[in-house]
Amino acid sequence: xxxxxxxxxxxxxxxxxxxxxxxxxxxxxxxxxxxxxxxxxxxxxxxxxxxxxxxxxxxxxxxxxxxxxxxxxxxxxxxxxxxxxxxxxxxxxxxxxxxxxxxxxxxxxxxxxxxxxxxxxxxxxxxxxxxxxxxxxxxxxxxxxxxxxxxxxxxxxxxxxxxxxxxxxxxxxxxxxxxxxxxxxxxxxxxxxxxxxxxxxxxxxxxxxxxxxxxxxxxxxxxxxxxxxxxxxxxxxxxxxxxxxxxxxxxxxxxxxxxxxxxxxxxxxxxxxxxxxxxxxxxxxxxxxxxxxxxxxxxxxxxxxxxxxxxxxxxxxxxxxxxxxxxxxxxxxxxxxxxxxxxxxxxxxxxxxxxxxxxxxxxxxxxxxxxxxxxxxxxxxxxxxxxxxxxxxxxxxxxxxxxxxxxxxxxxxxxxxxxxxxxxxxxxxxxxxxxxxxxxxxxxxxxxxxxxxxxxxxxxxxxxxxxxxxxxxxxxxxxxxxxxxxxxxxxxxxxxxxxxxxxxxxxxxxxxxxxxxxxxxxxxxxxxxxxxxxxxxxxxxxxxxxxxxxxxxxxxxxxxxxxxxxxxxxxxxxxxxxxxxxxxxxxxxxxxxxxxxxxx
Amino acid sequence: xxxxxxxxxxxxxxxxxxxxxxxxxxxxxxxxxxxxxxxxxxxxxxxxxxxxxxxxxxxxxxxxxxxxxxxxxxxxxxxxxxxxxxxxxxxxxxxxxxxxxxxxxxxxxxxxxxxxxxxxxxxxxxxxxxxxxxxxxxxxxxxxxxxxxxxxxxxxxxxxxxxxxxxxxxxxxxxxxxxxxxxxxxxxxxxxxxxxxxxxxxxxxxxxxxxxxxxxxxxxxxxxxxxxxxxxxxxxxxxxxxxxxxxxxxxxxxxxxxxxxxxxxxxxxxxxxxxxxxxxxxxxxxxxxxxxxxxxx
Numbered sequence: 088x089x090x091x092x093x094x095x096x097x098x099x100x101x102x103x104x105x106x107x108x109x110x111x112x113x114x115x116x117x118x119x120x121x122x123x124x125x126x127x128x129x130x131x132x133x134x135x136x137x138x139x140x141x142x143x144x145x146x147x148x149x150x151x152x153x154x155x156x157x158x159x160x161x162x163x164x165x166x167x168x169x170x171x172x173x174x175x176x177x178x179x180x181x182x183x184x185x186x187x188x189x190x191x192x193x194x195x196x197x198x199x200x201x202x203x204x205x206x207x208x209x210x211x212x213x214x215x216x217x218x219x220x221x222x223x224x225x226x227x228x229x230x231x232x233x234x235x236x237x238x239x240x241x242x243x244x245x246x247x248x249x250x251x252x253x254x255x256x257x258x259x260x261x262x263x264x265x266x267x268x269x270x271x272x273x274x275x276x277x278x279x280x281x282x283x284x285x286x287x288x289x290x291x292x293x294x295x296x297x298x299x300x301x302x303x304x305x306x307x308x309x310x311x312x313x314x315x316x317x318x319x320x321x322x323x324x325x326x327x328x329x330x331x332x333x334x335x336x337x338x339x340x341x342x343x344x345x346x347x348x349x350x351x352x353x354x355x356x357x358x359x360x361x362x363x364x365x366x367x368x369x370x371x372x373x374x375x376x377x378x379x380x381x382x383x384x385x386x387x388x389x390x391x392x393x394x395x396x397x398x399x400x401x402x403x404x405x406x407x408x409x410x411x412x413x414x415x416x417x418x419x420x421x422x423x424x425x426x427x428x429x430x431x432x433x434x435x436x437x438x439x440x441x442x443x444x445x446x447x448x449x450x451x452x453x454x455x456x457x458x459x460x461x462x463x464x465x466x467x468x469x470x471x472x473x474x475x476x477x478x479x480x481x482x483x484x485x486x487x488x489x490x491x492x493x494x495x496x497x498x499x500x501x502x503x504x505x506x507x508x509x510x511x512x513x514x515x516x517x518x519x520x521x522x523x524x525x526x527x528x529x530x531x532x533x534x535x536x537x538x539x540x541x542x543x544x545x546x547x548x549x550x551x552x553x554x555x556x557x558x559x560x561x562x563x564x565x566x567x568x569x570x571x572x573x574x575x576x577x578x579x580x581x582x583x584x585x586x587x588x589x590x591x592x593x594x595x596x597x598x599x600x601x602x603x604x605x606x607x608x609x610x611x612x613x614x615x616x617x618x619x620x621x622x623x624x625x626x627x628x629x630x631x632x633x634x635x636x637x638x639x640x641x642x643x644x645x646x647x648x649x650x651x652x653x654x655x656x657x658x659x660x661x662x663x664x665x666x667x668x669x670x671x672x673x674x675x676x677x678x679x680x681x682x683x684x685x686x687x
Numbered sequence: 688x689x690x691x692x693x694x695x696x697x698x699x700x701x702x703x704x705x706x707x708x709x710x711x712x713x714x715x716x717x718x719x720x721x722x723x724x725x726x727x728x729x730x731x732x733x734x735x736x737x738x739x740x741x742x743x744x745x746x747x748x749x750x751x752x753x754x755x756x757x758x759x760x761x762x763x764x765x766x767x768x769x770x771x772x773x774x775x776x777x778x779x780x781x782x783x784x785x786x787x788x789x790x791x792x793x794x795x796x797x798x799x800x801x802x803x804x805x806x807x808x809x810x811x812x813x814x815x816x817x818x819x820x821x822x823x824x825x826x827x828x829x830x831x832x833x834x835x836x837x838x839x840x841x842x843x844x845x846x847x848x849x850x851x852x853x854x855x856x857x858x859x860x861x862x863x864x865x866x867x868x869x870x871x872x873x874x875x876x877x878x879x880x881x882x883x884x885x886x887x888x889x890x891x892x893x894x895x896x897x898x899x900x901x902x903x904x905x906x907x908x909x910x911x912x913x914x915x916x917x918x919x920x921x922x923x924x925x926x927x928x929x930x931x932x933x934x935x936x937x938x939x940x941x942x943x944x945x946x947x948x949x950x951x952x953x954x955x956x957x958x959x960x961x962x963x964x965x966x967x968x969x970x971x972x973x974x975x976x977x978x979x980x981x982x983x984x
């Protein structure tokens with residue numbers, strides 16, 4: 088099917104914005120032909136998601152001269168015939184707060200964790216994880232189930248052929264909670280317990296069975312549970328939102344949660360690039376972090392961190408002083424709190440003026456920091472597995488409990504979401520990512536400038552190669568590469584020397600002192616790089632050893648970051664700190680014409 | 688920012704509103720279609736199931752879980768009083784016995800022979816639903832509730848705390864930009880809804896609550912003062928459940944802003960009339976804003 092596709096229309100219905108992209112195959116490869124945005128129309132007075140979809144499709148029709156909507160406006164013309172219609176129409180959605188799930192499993196760090204990974208991978212917000220060993224009394228678990236009102240429950244537990252008594256106990260909690268009898272419960276536990284679980288929950292919920300997420304301790308099988316979650320999401324969540332019955336009929340494939348679609352494209356990038364990657368999606372209410380380290384893909388969602396309605400929560404979790412430390416101007420804690428409260432009350436308003444923009448960027452740094460902190464604890468190997476050691480790994484101290492997150496091995500960071508889409512220039516995105524993530528060694532940075540990851544993620548479900556190619560070429564803006572040595576950097580001392588050779592053989596070389604953030608303006612393109620760090624510093628080959636690699640200079644050039652980590656992370660709000668932050672922004676020319684009221 | 692924020696919120700000096708008054712669980716509707724009712728009228732009544740309490744009988748008696756039912760003195764559906772024996776194990780050939788007593792007055796909900804746990808449910812709690820706004824019952828949903836239609840002035844606030852309340856409006860400040868200070872709150876404000884100009888401090892809010900004021904309408908409030916009054920920080924903007932004893936509706940936002948001219952003028956025009964006030968705010972999906980409604984007399 089994928090080879091026959093010549094044109095695809097993809098929409099994403101977000102909480103505030105609906106967007107569409109039109110792709111057409113030209114000389115064998117898909118190209119982005121047009122994209123459009125309009126307000127989402129799920130809420131009153133419209134109460135019909137297809138009105139917003141029609142608006143974006145009409146905008147694409149206007150831009151391309153094509154006819155895509157059926158004459159009565161109720162659907163997309165498929166297949167394509169000349170300048171009329173497309174071969175395939177796909178859609179993702181995150182309206183209505185997305186998919187909210189509860190997960191239950193026997194042991195928190197084993198089956199419950201595997202079930203949680205399946206739910207997160209399916210794009211869900213996991214409201215709570217209930218396990219036999221979570222330390223709560225039975226009635227507390229039951230009250231929690233009753234109080235949270237999830238869209239779906241994923242019940243797992245036990246390896247196949249193993250313990251099923253405890254799984255039945257979990258089923259009894261669900262029964263005692265007296266949830267809506269139409270609530271879908273996906274059972275992905277010990278297959279031997281299926282009949283007994285069915286008997287326990289008969290008439291109390293709608294039960295669906297899939298393969299065990301942890302059939303044996305050494306193996307996770309998440310895909311069947313993920314697919315079932317998507318099916319139930321379509322039937323029970325999406326179908327309830329106004330107009331989605333019509334939209335579902337417009338597309339021959341399932342509407343997926345936007346975050347699931349983003350996960351698919353990030354996973355595809357990780358596989359194709361053969362390097363460790365990190366991707367962020369900062370939304371109005373939530374933040375998703377995706378990563379692939381040592382081939383293990385992980386997604387986490389921080390359901391209470393975002394740049395809209397969750398802003399007032401960010402200031403509580405991050406603490407005001409940690410936000411204020413990223414501002415180059417003086418601002419009282421009280422003004423910061425009131426400003427963020429007001430922004431959270433009107434989540435779709437964007438920052439007005441330079442000062443509000445800088446405050447949003449300061450908050451974004453803390454959202455990234457907090458969500459990555461949470462993510463790191465989930466980036467682990469399969470837990471509960473007894474590791475066999477031989478002489479080659481006997482000295483390897485990294486257990487399965489230890490995070491696989493490695494700032495040095497991180498090769499690519501992809502930034503997606505509102506604050507990056509609305510940044511004034513690519514250098515602002517670079518400063519936010521560097522301050523908050525502080526990758527080590529050589530790391531490439533890219534931004535999903537127009538928030539097209541959900542669209543290309545949807546395409547990847549039918550044609551992964553084409554989705555990857557068009558996402559990397561047309562979806563991502565290459566910001567460039569950052570070089571940051573690991574080790575104790577001495578302020579002012581020479582920290583590293585770099586020699587770059589472009590594709591025509593032209594050589595560029597420079598040396599970099601410690602304690603600075605420097606934008607090395609180079610022509611956009613790929614370079615062969617030889618980086619020699621000072622003794623005691625490491626950029627990927629070991630302390631003091633020359634590292635040879637290939638790197639890209641993008642819109643943000645090549646950035647060399649030799650700032651001392653302790654200084655960078657200091658939670659200090661002082662005139663000296665403000666001057667330092669202003670200096671960093673100036674070194675990258677991130678806010679060239681800042682003239683806000685507070686930043687005068 | 689305030690004008691921009693306010694632009695999308697309702698401001699209607701004369702409008703008709705419909706309020707769906709729904710029970711949390713099935714119950715009895717006490718009004719009929721066409722009834723003219725007051726804000727305080729109870730329109731529906733139900734009993735909400737009590738909370739579950741688990742007792743690990745098998746563990747407490749030192750028996751195997753599958754034998755739990757055999758040792759029970761009560762069966763599923765039976766009532767048990769606090770301190771009443773639930774299960775018994777005779778020891779020393781019946782010379783002595785081990786008892787498990789109920790920690791609460793409840794009904795036996797389930798007895799599990801899988802884990803030996805008995806789940807009790809406390810007695811149901813009666814719940815009354817009031818009309819909240821004075822008007823006419825236009826629809827009755829059997830066992831669920833009703834719809835009340837009312838005509839009057841409706842203003843949405845930006846943010847609020849505390850649930851539904853009602854009281855006569857009293858303008859407590861000279862102008863919309865005046866702060867209502869603690870010392871201006873006097874005892875005859877009991878039961879009233881105060882219009883407080885630009886804002887109130889934590890101390891003024893506490894004094895209003897202690898004086899029996901039912902609600903306050905403010906132009907703005909400082910975030911720290913509000914947190915201090917509530918005794919907790921509000922993270923995500925989902926409110927309405929706070930047991931504050933005082934409903935607060937903020938019309939313009941956080942900080943120090945005067946109440947908008949038209950809202951102040953409208954409330955002044957209706958001084959002395961009963962206003963229905965609800966601080967419930969949900970900023971996420973299915974946005975809910977706080978509201979002030981004054982029924983037409």
